[in-house]
Amino acid sequence: xxxxxxxxxxxxxxxxxxxxxxxxxxxxxxxxxxxxxxxxxxxxxxxxxxxxxxxxxxxxxxxxxxxxxxxxxxxxxxxxxxxxxxxxxxxxxxxxxxxxxxxxxxxxxxxxxxxxxxxxxxxxxxxxxxxxxxxxxxxxxxxxxxxxxxxxxxxxxxxxxxxxxxxxxxxxxxxxxxxxxxxxxxxxxxxxxxxxxxxxxxxxxxxxxxxxxxxxxxxxxxxxxxxxxxxxxxxxxxxxxxxxxxxxxxxxxxxxxxxxxxxxxxxxxxxxxxxxxxxxxxxxxxxxxxxxxxxxxxxxxxxxxxxxxxxxxxxxxxxxxxxxxxxxxxxxxxxxxxxxxxxxxxxxxxxxxxxxxxxxxxxxxxxxxxxxxxxxxxxxxxxxxx
Numbered sequence: 001x002x003x004x005x006x007x008x009x010x011x012x013x014x015x016x017x018x019x020x021x022x023x024x025x026x027x028x029x030x031x032x033x034x035x036x037x038x039x040x041x042x043x044x045x046x047x048x049x050x051x052x053x054x055x056x057x058x059x060x061x062x063x064x065x066x067x068x069x070x071x072x073x074x075x076x077x078x079x080x081x082x083x084x085x086x087x088x089x090x091x092x093x094x095x096x097x098x099x100x101x102x103x104x105x106x107x108x109x110x111x112x113x114x115x116x117x118x119x120x121x122x123x124x125x126x127x128x129x130x131x132x133x134x135x136x137x138x139x140x141x142x143x144x145x146x147x148x149x150x151x152x153x154x155x156x157x158x159x160x161x162x163x164x165x166x167x168x169x170x171x172x173x174x175x176x177x178x179x180x181x182x183x184x185x186x187x188x189x190x191x192x193x194x195x196x197x198x199x200x201x202x203x204x205x206x207x208x209x210x211x212x213x214x215x216x217x218x219x220x221x222x223x224x225x226x227x228x229x230x231x232x233x234x235x236x237x238x239x240x241x242x243x244x245x246x247x248x249x250x251x252x253x254x255x256x257x258x259x260x261x262x263x264x265x266x267x268x269x270x271x272x273x274x275x276x277x278x279x280x281x282x283x284x285x286x287x288x289x290x291x292x293x294x295x296x297x298x299x300x301x302x303x304x305x306x307x308x309x310x311x312x313x314x315x316x317x318x319x320x321x322x323x324x325x326x327x328x329x330x331x332x333x334x335x336x337x338x339x340x341x342x343x344x345x346x347x348x349x350x351x352x353x354x355x356x357x358x359x360x361x362x363x364x365x366x367x368x369x370x371x372x373x374x375x376x377x378x379x380x381x382x383x384x385x386x
Contacts, residue, residue, distance in 0.1 A: 002035075002366055003366070004035050004036055005036045005037070005079045005080055005365060005369070006036070006037045006039075006077060006078045006080075007028075007031055007036050007037070007039075007078060007079065007080050007081075007082065007365065008038075008039055008073050008078035008080070008082070008094075008097075009024050009027065009028055009039070009040045009083075009084070010041050010042045010073065010081065010082065010083045011024050011040065011041070011042040011043045011083075011084045011088075011090050012042045012043060012088055012089050023084075023108070023145075024040050024084060025040065026169060026171070026354060027361065028040050030169065030354045030357070030358035030361075031358055031361065033355075034358060039076050039078075041072060041073050041090075042093075074100070077101075078101070078103060080103060080106065080365045080368065080369065081097060081098050081103060081104070081105045081106065082094075082105075082107075083095075083105065083135075083139075084107075085107075085108070085109065086109055086132070086135050086156060087131075087135070088127060089127075091107060091127075091135045091139075092127075092130075092131040092134065092135060095134055095135045095138035095139065098138055098139075104140045104141075104365070104369060105138055105139045106139070106140065106141050106142070106143065106364060106368065107139045107141070107142040107143070108142070108144075108145070109143070109144050109149045109152060109153045110145045110149055110280070111145065111146065111148045111277075111280075111301075112152060112278070128156070132157070136156070140162070140368050140371075141162050141164065142158050142163045142164070143163075143164050143165075143361070144163055144164070144165050144166075145166070145168055145280075146165065146167060146280075146281060146301050146304050146305070147165060147300060147301070147304050148301045150163050150165055164360075166357055166360050166364075167305065167351065167352055167357065168281075168285065168352070168357075169353065169354035169356075169357035170282075170286055170289045170348060170352040170353065170354065172289055172349065172352075172354075174261055175261050175286045175289040175290050175348075176261075176265065176291070176345075177265055177290055177291030177292075177341070178265060178291075179261055179262040179265035179290070180262055180265070180266060181259065181262035181266045182259075182262070183253060183262075183263060184263070184266055187251055189224050189226060189251055190221075190222075190224060191221065191223050192217075192222060192223045192224070192268035192269075192331075193224050193226055193266065193267045193268050194209075194213060194217070194223060194224070194268065194269045194271055194327070195264065195267035195268075195269070195271065195292075196225075196226070196227050196228070196271045196272070197229070197260060197263070197283050198272070198279070198282075198283040199229070200229045200233065202275075203274065203275045203276055203278045204274060204275070204279060205273030205274050205275045205279075205297065205317070205318070207237065207240050208273050208318065208320050208323055209225070209323070210225065210227075210237065210240045210246070211240070211244060211320050211324075212273075212320055212324045212326075212327045213225045213246060213249075213250070213327065214241075214245065215324040216324055216328045216331060217327065218246040218249050223249065223268075223331070224250070224251060225246070225249060225251070226250075226251045226263070227251070227253070228252075228253040228255045228260070228263060229254065230254070230255065230256070233252040233254060261290065264290045265290040265291070268292075268337070269294070269312075269327075269331070269337065270283075270284070270287035270290075270292045270293070270294045270312075271294070271295045272287075272294065272297065272302060273296075273297055273315075273317075273323060274296075274301075274317060275317055275318045276299065277299050277300060279299075281302055281304065284296060284302060284305045285305055285348065288305075288306075288311055288344030288345065288348045289344075289348035289352060290345075291344060293311065293312045293330065293337040293338075293340035293344065294306065294311055294312035294340070294344060295313050295314070295315065295323075295326055295327065296312065296314050297315060297316070297318075298316055298317060299317050307347050309344075309346070310339065310343050311340050311347060312330070313326045314326070
């Protein structure tokens, strides 16, 4: 049995708001279940998980769990430090503590999900200028959530041979086949359901999906399109459905995190029509865990999550004709849809189950603990000339 570790996870409110804090809370809970003492520092627990699904106190947090100050972390006496976003203030604090206590520092990079607004680009520029080189010099290893995040880390100067790709974990008990959704009955959603959840920003491709739906099964009475998000529904999407004459078959739902598993499990096809790699793969992972066949844009980030298995179909990003053809083919293949759903669940069990992902994190941490600290002249950064 591996030795128990004291693990400090450092985030900060800016990083949580930009990229979401669920990973830190869920990873903390999984590592605690494996016998480690875990504490999350840097952001209030209310920012780390949704109030819809969170316990009263997320695993790994405590009365001082929101303090970013190094003194609170030092009082915890961690054996390993994990910091989110290499250019964040939290990573800078973690680097200082790692040097002071001579403990390993493991960074996590999610990639620039959602692109980069002017504010976000400014924050990344400040981080790079003020502490980016210091963090790269101090950190022992970096975990990227997908190949796009890895490419970003390499571009920022991190040595490729010290980067490991570990996807976001998925709770396979929460996201599973066979669930039902009360929202379907409440909104009188009839027939087979094509579903998209997640970002509704322009880069999500929702307008393209509405067009492909209108060109195909939206002309029939036995299919419905559901577009669900946690925030307000953009008027441009409602206008698109009206303009294309399918408003009666398109349902826009504002849903809570707690309602999503039942909704996803109830769909016939799950669609991720992203226009570019600003869209992450978590919604796709959850759909596969729910045993649903998926349609996704043929993009590097989404291809990574679909793996080599036959879990659905892909279509060229931003190409309405390709999406129309792909949706038509999937809608006409019920036997294939069943097979894709089974394969997706199997893939989720093999690659995305939180216990498997947490075990890989644990192995990385134990490896860093058992390895002598690298020489100060061999940091986790690559020469800029490479």
